[in-house]
Amino acid sequence: MSKRDELLQRKRRAMELMNGGATWQEANEQSGLNYSKSGIQHLYREWCERGDEALVDHRGGRDPYKATPEVREWMIERCTEDMEVRSSQLRVEIEAQFGVELHHDYVGLLRRQLDLPVPRPGRPSKREEIEPAPVTGTEEDFSP
Numbered sequence: 001m002s003k004r005d006e007l008l009q010r011k012r013r014a015m016e017l018m019n020g021g022a023t024w025q026e027a028n029e030q031s032g033l034n035y036s037k038s039g040i041q042h043l044y045r046e047w048c049e050r051g052d053e054a055l056v057d058h059r060g061g062r063d064p065y066k067a068t069p070e071v072r073e074w075m076i077e078r079c080t081e082d083m084e085v086r087s088s089q090l091r092v093e094i095e096a097q098f099g100v101e102l103h104h105d106y107v108g109l110l111r112r113q114l115d116l117p118v119p120r121p122g123r124p125s126k127r128e129e130i131e132p133a134p135v136t137g138t139e140e141d142f143s144p
């Protein structure tokens with residue numbers, strides 16, 4: 001039995017004890033919980049209204065969205081077409097096309113995992129040649 005299931009059983013036991021007339025202290029002690037008076041009374045009120053669903057702790061959140069193979073294939077095609085497209089733009093396009101929200105940092109991580117180019121703001125791309133400064137006739141010759 002997992003810790004989560006064990007805690008759920010202890011909460012249920014405390015609620016049944018309180019429902020049977022036990023004080024909050026007795027229910028707390030007999031069930032093995034260590035709740036404050038206001039905490040256990042709040043839980044009891046919620047349990048009376050919603051049943052066992054009130055005993056489930058939903059604070060764990062959800063797993064982050066993992067990009068499906070379809071999203072990955074689309075990213076490869078899109079980044080091959082336009083190597084300078086920003087992750088924030090990809091994020092918007094992925095949401096429009098696939099209906100999922102990805103954080104732009106996660107999109108950047110995917111780009112690196114898929115070995116796709118990641119543009120650097122304010123820096124020339126390695127693919128672009130940097131043109132040398134033009135030579136003007138006003139320069140002095142300092143040769144010996």
